[in-house]
Amino acid sequence: MSSQPEHPTLLIPGPIEFDDAVLQSMSHYSESHVGPGFVATFGETLSMLRQLFQTTDPASQPFIISGSGTLGWDLVSANLIEPGENALVLSTGYFGDGFADCLTTYGASVTKIDGPVGGRPQLPEIEKALSQKKYKVLTVTHVDTSTGVLSELKDLAATVKKASPDTLVIVDGVCSVACEEIAFDAWGLDGVVTASQKAIGCPAGLSISMFSGRAMEAFKNRKAPPASYFASMKNWTPIMQNYEAKKPSYFATPSPQLVRALNTALKQILSRPLSERFQRHAEVSDRIKRAVRDLGLELVATKPEDQAHAMTAIYLPETVKTTDILPKLSGKGVVFAGGIHKAIAPKYIRFGHMGVSVTDPARKDIDKALEALRTGLAECGYQKA
Amino acid sequence: MSSQPEHPTLLIPGPIEFDDAVLQSMSHYSESHVGPGFVATFGETLSMLRQLFQTTDPASQPFIISGSGTLGWDLVSANLIEPGENALVLSTGYFGDGFADCLTTYGASVTKIDGPVGGRPQLPEIEKALSQKKYKVLTVTHVDTSTGVLSELKDLAATVKKASPDTLVIVDGVCSVACEEIAFDAWGLDGVVTASQKAIGCPAGLSISMFSGRAMEAFKNRKAPPASYFASMKNWTPIMQNYEAKKPSYFATPSPQLVRALNTALKQILSRPLSERFQRHAEVSDRIKRAVRDLGLELVATKPEDQAHAMTAIYLPETVKTTDILPKLSGKGVVFAGGIHKAIAPKYIRFGHMGVSVTDPARKDIDKALEALRTGLAECGYQKA
Incomplete structure (x- = not known):
């Protein structure tokens, strides 16, 4: 605890x-x-x-x-x-x-x-x-x-x-x-x-x-x-x-x-091998990216080999605004970040998954975040096409 | 406490x-x-x-x-x-x-x-x-x-x-x-x-x-x-x-x-008037500088109007080294600093007296420090001329 x-x-x-x-x-x-x-x-x-x-x-x-x-x-x-x-x-x-x-x-x-x-x-x-x-x-x-x-x-x-x-x-x-x-x-x-x-x-x-x-x-x-x-x-x-x-x-x-x-x-x-730490971040990242795609969403980093393992930048559905989804997530106890790349800033959100949220098995941060994203998008009226 | x-x-x-x-x-x-x-x-x-x-x-x-x-x-x-x-x-x-x-x-x-x-x-x-x-x-x-x-x-x-x-x-x-x-x-x-x-x-x-x-x-x-x-x-x-x-x-x-x-x-x-805070630092500083002079020691800042109210740089007696007195003070639970002015570095020590050590009446930091300085110098063989 x-x-x-x-x-x-x-x-x-x-x-x-x-x-x-x-x-x-x-x-x-x-x-x-x-x-x-x-x-x-x-x-x-x-x-x-x-x-x-x-x-x-x-x-x-x-x-x-x-x-x-x-x-x-x-x-x-x-x-x-x-x-x-x-x-x-x-x-x-x-x-x-x-x-x-x-x-x-x-x-x-x-x-x-x-x-x-x-x-x-x-x-x-x-x-x-x-x-x-x-x-x-x-x-x-x-x-x-x-x-x-x-x-x-x-x-x-x-x-x-x-x-x-x-x-x-x-x-x-x-x-x-x-x-x-x-x-x-x-x-x-x-x-x-x-x-x-x-x-x-x-x-x-x-x-x-x-x-x-x-x-x-x-x-x-x-x-x-x-x-x-x-x-x-x-x-x-x-x-x-x-x-x-x-x-x-x-x-x-x-x-x-x-x-x-x-x-x-x-x-x-x-205190543990670094290789294990990198591996753990990669596994959790794969799970997150799969879950995001299962929701019908696209990643900002297009190709799999260009995708970071400790954060995911996610394009929002066209019908959902950053200013709608971020407060919904926040209401569910999860803080994501908005976009900051000039060319696409209002169109995407950022999900960081690194450190104890990934390595500490006692924490359920990632499950909580994915569930909040799923229900939050639904509350914003989004349905997978 | x-x-x-x-x-x-x-x-x-x-x-x-x-x-x-x-x-x-x-x-x-x-x-x-x-x-x-x-x-x-x-x-x-x-x-x-x-x-x-x-x-x-x-x-x-x-x-x-x-x-x-x-x-x-x-x-x-x-x-x-x-x-x-x-x-x-x-x-x-x-x-x-x-x-x-x-x-x-x-x-x-x-x-x-x-x-x-x-x-x-x-x-x-x-x-x-x-x-x-x-x-x-x-x-x-x-x-x-x-x-x-x-x-x-x-x-x-x-x-x-x-x-x-x-x-x-x-x-x-x-x-x-x-x-x-x-x-x-x-x-x-x-x-x-x-x-x-x-x-x-x-x-x-x-x-x-x-x-x-x-x-x-x-x-x-x-x-x-x-x-x-x-x-x-x-x-x-x-x-x-x-x-x-x-x-x-x-x-x-x-x-x-x-x-x-x-x-x-x-x-x-x-939460309190700033003037009171400055006054308190000045009073405690006066007391410290008096106590230091009563020990027969000289201050680095020569004239009273040039002396800071939240620290005191003190010349050591000629017979006492920084490397003798600082560990003695440390042994009594008080940490002072050595000198860093190039021209006189080995000849003096610095005593900081600011913040809670001065403003919190429950703390006895200053009394403890002055007593440690007095006994520490005596243990280094110093006697007031």
Whole structure:
């Protein structure tokens, strides 16, 4: 039994429902950010990220910084690329476009390849683009939270290695880390940026990232100083290295409560094989997508291989409005999110299925959500054709 | 009685001890960042900041963003000044120097006036500097956490208005908001940036700020786009305005738990007159400084008018090392901080006295700390000369 008060089940693609122990860690008594207890916890948390990202290369560098997931874009844009250098951005929705805006802010020259709505850019066009210009970084949104489109990282990384080996492969993993397979070393990734409040299962407020030794070298070799102060790798790298070595260090005050909660969440995740966790998310996702299709509805992510395993973006029937169905669901104790992809925003809803709602067998969140969706649509006058 | 487990009393100059209700808000169940419950809470929290900063001018703009206090420097440096424009930085320690570094990162041309160690730049030299060059912004650290030196904001702001009326007056209030008087409108301030974990009494993880209508105009009139993405006022201003109008809005996911905790902390602060709160901090500070002098010790902040009311930086006797006294204090259940001002770091310790440790009459934190300091020094072999 949860010790949380009764509340609507949050099934948006982040923040997600949190485990009791994680929430309890949020109210940890106050402690010094440079005291031995917190330093040990922060250090352990950084080391656990290496396991989560499946990297054993000691040159890989984890970062945990107070901020939103968006801060990860600044970390990449202000440190790994210099003004005038080229970035190739693969966009599968709202968040790919945002990453491009961020890169532009810091002076990068951005070429964007847009997937069709509900799809992703294909390898041949990416390969072609890489052959036409020298790109310092390529960025890809692993799962675009606006569409639920999944990008295929492994083949993509292999393609970049072949076509343009010097290009850094940077992944926006905000909606994929801890629910989709990410083999950082094996696939040769150079950076993954994410946030705490999605599949990692810790309240919002932390930017979490991992960079390869190659990315850290590119940073060290840059000619211009970092273009941000708060998001400067120069300021943060020694701090992260000191904490991981269990030595106190200061640049800006971290949040002991959020880091304690992240520590608890990571311990829960790493207490079982990651492969089992990814498998569980895939199974539940398959069940949800089948149920949605059985209702006669279409998914925003068109092809099965482009569909994320921890969220589903669902087109509404033409007769049903977002502003009708979301309050109906809410009345049944289930919170879904509306659409945010500009081209289709009023036409679809988003269902997040990650973390404890999927992995905790005691919870009936998914069954409750599917039942609410079925009856809610019926109450909106929808009948399957 | 506190519901927190027994723990060492944290009396560093932030993070501070937190009230039970604030910590309980940190473990609020998960909710949507765009749902009506959280939107109302966030909106109310922004409005309460207007009271805390004593501004009734509707053009004043509050911001609450996930990040450390340091992010406030980026907010100023990336939005209110353009590359090549001049900034006059008044430094009273480590944090004034940091603000200068941040401004330089974003291309400002920085002139820094350093106070002597333990003192502050004086008005005549500031006036002279303002007469020699056109400065877009002047920054001042209200209380430098590294030295406990208090700057005199009211007279300073008046001096700037007279000598250089177009210069924006920007205050680093990280260690002063909610413990030192700040009359935003009455003194004609243009910006105050702070953090959650000091006198406001909410766990670390939020950058909190207030900017004047004049500052917001200066931002709107800038020629270059903002030089940061995550710290862009262009990205955040509409979000803050929408939330305060109780309308959902999205740029980057805020932390519902931290904002809930901030809401609780601000309600506690605003339940009593602010003047009473400032008075209480001043009384307790006077008592502490008297007790420290009675022990035969010297303060880093030399003159009484330069001494902060919510922290005290104390020179150790020559025979006592930081690495001796801090563990002794810790053994007595009291956590003080070491020195961080480069010129004198190993020679002094810092005692934070703000928030519930000062305002909650049920707590005996200050008596306990003074007694621990007295006996701790004696155990280190110190005797008053």
